[in-house]
Amino acid sequence: xxxxxxxxxxxxxxxxxxxxxxxxxxxxxxxxxxxxxxxxxxxxxxxxxxxxxxxxxxxxxxxxxxxxxxxxxxxxxxxxxxxxxxxxxxxxxxxxxxxxxxxxxxxxxxxxxxxxxxxxxxxxxxxxxxxxxxxxxxxxxxxxxxxxxxxxxxxxxxxxxxxxxxxxxxxxxxxxxxxxxxxxxxxxxxxxxxxxxxxxxxxxxxxxxxxxxxxxxxxxxxxxxxxxxxxxxxxxxxxxxxxxxxxxxxxxxxxxxxxxxxxxxxxxxxxxxxxxxxxxxxxxxxxxxx
Amino acid sequence: xxxxxxxxxxxxxxxxxxxxxxxxxxxxxxxxxxxxxxxxxxxxxxxxxxxxxxxxxxxxxxxxxxxxxxxxxxxxxxxxxxxxxxxxxxxxxxxxxxxxxxxxxxxxxxxxxxxxxxxxxxxxxxxxxxxxxxxxxxxxxxxxxxxxxxxxxxxxxxxxxxxxxxxxxxxxxxxxxxxxxxxxxxxxxxxxxxxxxxxxxxxxxxxxxxxxxxxxxxxxxxxxxxxxxxxxxxxxxxxxxxxxxxxxxxxxxxxxxxxxxxxx
Numbered sequence: 001x002x003x004x005x006x007x008x009x010x011x012x013x014x015x016x017x018x019x020x021x022x023x024x025x026x027x028x029x030x031x032x033x034x035x036x037x038x039x040x041x042x043x044x045x046x047x048x049x050x051x052x053x054x055x056x057x058x059x060x061x062x063x064x065x066x067x068x069x070x071x072x073x074x075x076x077x078x079x080x081x082x083x084x085x086x087x088x089x090x091x092x093x094x095x096x097x098x099x100x101x102x103x104x105x106x107x108x109x110x111x112x113x114x115x116x117x118x119x120x121x122x123x124x125x126x127x128x129x130x131x132x133x134x135x136x137x138x139x140x141x142x143x144x145x146x147x148x149x150x151x152x153x154x155x156x157x158x159x160x161x162x163x164x165x166x167x168x169x170x171x172x173x174x175x176x177x178x179x180x181x182x183x184x185x186x187x188x189x190x191x192x193x194x195x196x197x198x199x200x201x202x203x204x205x206x207x208x209x210x211x212x213x214x215x216x217x218x219x220x221x222x223x224x225x226x227x228x229x230x231x232x233x234x235x236x237x238x239x240x241x242x243x244x245x246x247x248x249x250x251x252x253x254x255x256x257x258x259x260x261x262x263x264x265x266x267x268x269x270x271x272x273x274x275x276x277x278x279x280x281x282x283x284x285x286x287x288x289x290x
Numbered sequence: 291x292x293x294x295x296x297x298x299x300x301x302x303x304x305x306x307x308x309x310x311x312x313x314x315x316x317x318x319x320x321x322x323x324x325x326x327x328x329x330x331x332x333x334x335x336x337x338x339x340x341x342x343x344x345x346x347x348x349x350x351x352x353x354x355x356x357x358x359x360x361x362x363x364x365x366x367x368x369x370x371x372x373x374x375x376x377x378x379x380x381x382x383x384x385x386x387x388x389x390x391x392x393x394x395x396x397x398x399x400x401x402x403x404x405x406x407x408x409x410x411x412x413x414x415x416x417x418x419x420x421x422x423x424x425x426x427x428x429x430x431x432x433x434x435x436x437x438x439x440x441x442x443x444x445x446x447x448x449x450x451x452x453x454x455x456x457x458x459x460x461x462x463x464x465x466x467x468x469x470x471x472x473x474x475x476x477x478x479x480x481x482x483x484x485x486x487x488x489x490x491x492x493x494x495x496x497x498x499x500x501x502x503x504x505x506x507x508x509x510x511x512x513x514x515x516x517x518x519x520x521x522x523x524x525x526x527x528x529x530x531x532x533x534x535x536x537x538x539x540x541x542x543x544x545x546x547x548x549x550x551x552x553x554x
Contacts, residue, residue: 053551075400086391102292103399
């Protein structure tokens with residue numbers, strides 16, 4: 001079943017571009033990564049799905065229903081963690097979480113306390129006294145306490161220390177195993193690589209690629225490092241080689257093409273060391289943005 | 291219901307502050323009245339003043355040496371204070387979510403925006419009623435030493451009804467502006483501008499007989515305390531006009547807020 005579907009979704013803020021003709025879909029049970037630099041339109045897309053803003057044209061549907069028409073009903077099953085969390089400053093954490101829980105039809109009390117314990121959240125402090133990271137923890141508990149079927153995470157790890165990030169990822173993976181679909185927006189590729197099945201890449205308001213994360217890594221590029229005395233960089237400047245760098249007898253480059261041609265070339269020189277690996281998503285990603 | 295209760299708690303402090311302001315104002319005002327009370331010299335002084343000046347301060351219609359007369363004079367200031375409070379609450383109650391950036395929380399909860407407007411408007415209305423009751427209570431309490439008669443109580447009750455209508459007018463205008471203006475910073479200043487503009491129109495129209503049509507423009511002229519004292523009833527035309535303004539403002543608020551993008 002398609003949980004999220006965008007059909008030529010377009011949003012202009014007056015004349016300013018938000019997103020243009022964005023189309024993609026996310027299936028049930030997926031963790032879908034949404035990658036792009038700041039200002040590419042990631043938050044705009046999420047806000048359209050949450051009907052905080054309305055599309056200029058195109059459609060946004062969740063569970064097969066229109067986000068604008070059925071927004072309130074759909075949000076019963078949606079959890080949202082914004083990139084920056086803002087809550088009523090004067091409230092205590094526990095009061096805010098109970099307030100949030102009161103909007104959902106199910107009883108969230110038990111889950112609320114489980115989550116707070118897991119995230120090591122102090123429930124009796126006032127929101128205004130919390131650090132940025134602690135506010136983010138409130139956001140995580142608030143976004144998950146009703147056990148939503150769909151999660152929107154907008155750059156969720158900003159402000160969390162590495163330990164908390166790990167706990168958070170564990171939590172998201174558990175939610176996913178429980179059956180929740182996750183829409184994970186980020187510009188940190190490492191975490192997307194670790195978490196997601198598929199990714200959409202957005203640039204200047206337009207989707208430039210939607211692909212399985214493995215094919216994205218495997219399809220194109222190999223990252224090659226060669227070590228030998230007196231290697232000539234120009235010797236390896238063959239079709240398919242990019243980003244060729246030579247440093248103290250070490251050659252590094254990316255290769256895109258027939259691997260046999262590359263291996264043949266490498267076979268003709270005497271090496272002291274060699275590695276050929278899958279590039280990280282980060283390295284692939286940079287190609288899209290160059 | 292949860293939004294309504296949350297708003298009430300959040301607004302309580304503001305109500306208390308306004309309550310203290312009104313109480314201080316009434317107490318200080320009434321202490322001045324002790325100098326006028328049944329004082330023939332005061333009447334002579336007032337008679338000697340130019341009528342235009344008295345008109346400007348809405349003092350023409352009243353005999354300031356009587357309790358009802360003095361209250362009638364104070365009515366204008368009560369109206370101004372209560373209207374300002376109502377306009378500020380109205381313009382603030384919705385737009386503050388955008389100002390404090392809490393919309394990404396409160397409007398991603400499973401509630402329709404229309405319900406947010408309803409709950410918040412009702413909470414602000416309760417605040418208005420609270421302030422009105424404070425005004426009413428303190429007015430009667432400070433009048434007690436002068437042994438008011440039944441007529442005075444009826445007059446004050448009528449004035450309170452008029453004040454309530456004015457509060458709701460400015461509340462609904464404030465709510466409309468808070469809902470419609472995407473730039474939340476402008477909502478409360480716009481609401482106060484409307485209020486002050488209509489107040490000055492009310493002064494101008496009392497100075498000049500030819501400008502009486504302006505009475506329809508300014509809610510401060512809808513219910514004149516002098517008329518209330520003489521006729522002991524609200525003017526039906528202006529009640530209808532008031533209800534129309536309230537209805538249109540609220541309808542506009544719902545339409546605007548459910549259709550526009552939230553400012554994040």
